[in-house]
Amino acid sequence: MDNKKANWEIIYKKDTDSLNPEKIVDTLLNNRGISSLTQKKEFLNPAHPQNISLVKLKIDTKEVLKAIKRLKTCFKNKEKIIIYGDYDADGIDGTGILWETLYSLGFDVLPYIPERFSEGYGINYESVKILKNKHSNLTLLITVDNGIVAQKEIEKINKLGIDVIVTDHHEKNGEKLNSYSVIHTTLISGSAIAWVFSREIQKSLSKNKELKNKLDLVSIGTIADQVPLIGADRSFVKWGLTELNETKRPGLISLFKEAGLMIGDIGTYEVGYIIAPRINAMGRIEHAIDSLRLLCTKSKERSLELANTLGTINLKRQKIVDEVVAHAKKTLEKDDSKKVLILSDKNYHEGVIGLAASKLVEEFYKPAIVISKGKNISKASARSIYGFNIIKAIRKLDNLLENGGGHPMAAGFSILTKNLKKFETEFQKLSSKLLTKEILSKKIKIDMALNFKDMSIDLIDKISILEPFGMGNFNPVFLTRNVLVKDARLVGRDKKHLRLLLEKDSTVIDGIAFNKADYYFDLEKNKVIDIAYYIEKNIWDGREKIQLKIKDIIFSNQH
Secondary structure: OOOOOOOOEOOOEOOOOOOOOOHHHHHHHHOOOOOHHHHHHHHHHOOOOHHOOHHHHOHHHHHHHHHHHHHHHHHHOEEEEEEEEEOHHHHHHHHHHHHHHHHHOOOOOOEEOOOOHOOOOOOOOOHHHHHHHHHHEEEEEEOOOOOOOOOHHHHHHHOOEEEEEEOOOOOOOOOOOOEEEEEEEOOOHHHHHHHHHHHHHHHOOOOOOOOOHHHHHHHHHHHOOOOOOHHHHHHHHHHHHHHHHOOOHHHHHHHHHHHHHOOOOOOHHHHHHHHHHHHHHHHOOOHHHHHHHHHOOOOOHHHHHHHHHHHHHOOOOOOOHHHHHHHHHHHHOOOOOOEEEEEEEEEOOOHHHHHHHHHHHHHHOOOOEEOOOOOEEEEEEEEEOOOHHHHHHHHHHHHEEEEEEOOOOOOEEEEEEEHHHHHHHHHHHHHHHOOOOOOOOOOOOEEEOOOOHHHHHHHHHHHHHHOOEOOOOOOEEEEEEEEEEEEEEEEEOOOOEEEEEEEEEEEEEEEEEEEHHHHHHHHHHEEEEEEEEEEEEEEEEEEEEEEEEEEEEEEHOOO
């Protein structure tokens, strides 16, 4: 087995002999840049979103007031409103939040989710024109999770006699947006912005000043969009997960059942890897409107039917992703010298190229752009690594693109197929200067060394107050050197995982190493290892035990 020394980056390097749980938690907070008493208080006791001001979120209060004034006119004149969302989980959840709020207040309002393949991302002018022909009294369009770069589309829509209110969290492109108002910040997710706007509408137009029973949707949208779980987003997810675990929504309850999840045990992992992929799958393969219907339905029977549909489509999505990744990896075997992975093929399913790009980044630790090649127009999805702002790099080649947008870590764009070769050449050229050896070196960030004798159930409970974990607030990773492997067994259906019995300083603890079966035979010869791991609680038959979830292994004699 090729056991190269892992690139472990230890944050707290001081002596960690005999630390108590309070000192360990304090070190973890300092590692995350949370050092002052005020910062620690805010982090450990995040404010309820109801109490987070527009000013703190950097949302322009004047723009919100202007939007609410326009809504009042709509209500008075019985004008039609369309909530124009997006087909990913963040956009779907945000659309559901805003539609439910306005509908409950008596507005003439309909949600609209575009179809990925025929309408594309963001506002589609032709689609809006059809909506106008269908609803002659349509005078207001409110975007959710899109619209901040839709200058041309909004100008044309205005000529149809329709005002546009943009709510979005994506990066601006510097051009003036000729919309009625813009409710924008990059500090929170798209669904969170929809929730904040709904909160302000509720305050202004309803006797009930609090917006209740919608943070469950915000938690899904925020986690799914992989934004850093710090600041306000941490508040939205922390309080949203509480609401999610108490949800009365028939659709979510049915989806949990279909996915084999128990209400009360749903955290960021369950949302990010089990719930959100099912909601996203519809928009990737068919039409995302069924995901919206699932979230908003009041019917138990309908919710069961929709949950089963989402589960089935998700399985289909997984199979298609695997096929794209397998093909891409074969292509990459021919040439792995380039710093960015750029692959295009006419058989790549447009709905899953983003997922395929993510898997390639995970495997090769290089930025990846996967392109579904069309006859005239090709669609691309890009994913990045830390230290490389991929949307900024893509925008340097705007002259070659039809449109595009995204975040520093993820982006998408359309391009004329005839420009693909030129784009690849130019992008490799500009990115090769930016992608240093340091950036391309995959690191395992470790909080601190920990002794087995300092581990306890009390420590695990105290670490849990740092949840929810996710981007920007990673699950604490610890290191212990020179650990004796007393026993090793292959486990799992395909024997891909390692169950270990570990000893250090006369203390014995169980460990599980997922997808590390390759280490099994080496452990017969090398019984002493260094481990990077998460510490967790394993409850079996009513008893609580400490378990280490092993992230990486180095054989101690290979330093």
